[in-house]
Amino acid sequence: MKVESIEIDGRKVFSVRAFNQGVALWLKRLPTVWVEGEVTELRRQERWASVFFTLKDPEDGACLSVQMARGQFDALRLELVDGERVHVYGRPDFYEQRGEFLLRAMSIERYGLGAHLAALERLKQKLAAEGLFAAARKRPLPRIPRLIGLVTGNDAAAKRDVLTAITTRFPPAHVLVAEAYVQGPRAVSTIVAAIDDLCARGVDVLIVARGGGSFEDLLPFSDERLIRAVVSCPVPVVSAVGHEQDTPLVDLAADVRASTPSVAGRLVVPDIGELRAWLDRAHGGLQRGARRTVESHQRRVTSAAERLHRAPALVLERRRARLAATRGRLLALSPKATLERGYAIVRAGGAFVRTPPALGTPIAVEVAEGSFGALVE
Amino acid sequence: MTAEPTFEEAQAELERIVERLERGDVGLDELTTLWERGEELYKRCAAQLTETQGKIEELAKRLGTEDV
Numbered sequence: 341m342k343v344e345s346i347e348i349d350g351r352k353v354f355s356v357r358a359f360n361q362g363v364a365l366w367l368k369r370l371p372t373v374w375v376e377g378e379v380t381e382l383r384r385q386e387r388w389a390s391v392f393f394t395l396k397d398p399e400d401g402a403c404l405s406v407q408m409a410r411g412q413f414d415a416l417r418l419e420l421v422d423g424e425r426v427h428v429y430g431r432p433d434f435y436e437q438r439g440e441f442l443l444r445a446m447s448i449e450r451y452g453l454g455a456h457l458a459a460l461e462r463l464k465q466k467l468a469a470e471g472l473f474a475a476a477r478k479r480p481l482p483r484i485p486r487l488i489g490l491v492t493g494n495d496a497a498a499k500r501d502v503l504t505a506i507t508t509r510f511p512p513a514h515v516l517v518a519e520a521y522v523q524g525p526r527a528v529s530t531i532v533a534a535i536d537d538l539c540a541r542g543v544d545v546l547i548v549a550r551g552g553g554s555f556e557d558l559l560p561f562s563d564e565r566l567i568r569a570v571v572s573c574p575v576p577v578v579s580a581v582g583h584e585q586d587t588p589l590v591d592l593a594a595d596v597r598a599s600t601p602s603v604a605g606r607l608v609v610p611d612i613g614e615l616r617a618w619l620d621r622a623h624g625g626l627q628r629g630a631r632r633t634v635e636s637h638q639r640r641v642t643s644a645a646e647r648l649h650r651a652p653a654l655v656l657e658r659r660r661a662r663l664a665a666t667r668g669r670l671l672a673l674s675p676k677a678t679l680e681r682g683y684a685i686v687r688a689g690g691a692f693v694r695t696p697p698a699l700g701t702p703i704a705v706e707v708a709e710g711s712f713g714a715l716v717e
Numbered sequence: 718m719t720a721e722p723t724f725e726e727a728q729a730e731l732e733r734i735v736e737r738l739e740r741g742d743v744g745l746d747e748l749t750t751l752w753e754r755g756e757e758l759y760k761r762c763a764a765q766l767t768e769t770q771g772k773i774e775e776l777a778k779r780l781g782t783e784d785v
Contacts, residue, residue: 519775619762622735625738633748
């Protein structure tokens, strides 16, 4: 088919109709393909021949108009709602009357569990390779938080469970609760906003809680934006999402993973009973320690005093002992021991006699048992 | 001025004081200072446990249509 144009002043000019026809013709040569995206603005009415919706790229929000014959759409029995992720099989088409580009759908498949799992696994590998799940990144929780932030659905049992656990275990706790959608297309952005808001209000620990739900319900908790918000959160994050067996990626990114919302509540606060018991022990220790210190000083003073009292007696005793020893040595030197062996000391006129004196000289003789006088013959 | 210590800081300081006193090797003049400080920390911790009123605050609703 030839698109007609006319020559005006040597210029090739197309009518709008011809132009659109040409574009449509050209587009028809493109192949039929599968396109993946989120369903938004789904419009279906009984009196319309077609169903319309916009397919939106979940990453950057790029949009594509999709049209499908209503009979075909209804026959699929998909019961699609806004926000659901689908694969659309169709070919590019051009609505000539309005000059609008669209994808003419021939089939739609709900984005399957397998596709979700594969995408999750890819994201998990990527984030793990960045080190976002590394054990070294995990921060310890404050022992006694000043202000606890809680992100949860507005009427969720999860919220009640967390709050009950916190206030039972530690009644003085101060909790700031921010609500968010915890499923559906707006969950990620509201949860991220709640995290930022709570951090800006100075919480020192954060809990992200959600009760159990279907695989799809929990998908926002594996969203890359949410994961990055948790990782870059300036305070430690406790995740309590779904049941024990669910492992949304937020569990890997959080500093602590709690198996249930109640457990998360118990993890962030200390037990007030234990704290009181500790305080009583510390107080007792303070009294005991002070007493012990005083007593040890008293003992030292007492023993010093005793030593002081004993000191003069000790000096006397020592002198006495020295005297006795001196006396012993003195005794050993006296001539008495020699006299005992039978020698005698002879004195004449008070002097020792060393040479024989003149006859008739009176002398004094000292022997062991006594002394007597005599005359020299 | 130093800022009011948190419970954790007060707790840690009280623990250190009790340990020192229990060793009994503190001078008498220092004992008075330590003991008074210990009592002060004890009272502060006890007050935080008993007098601090727990609070649960809900941030302003931004989700609009949902019931509270």
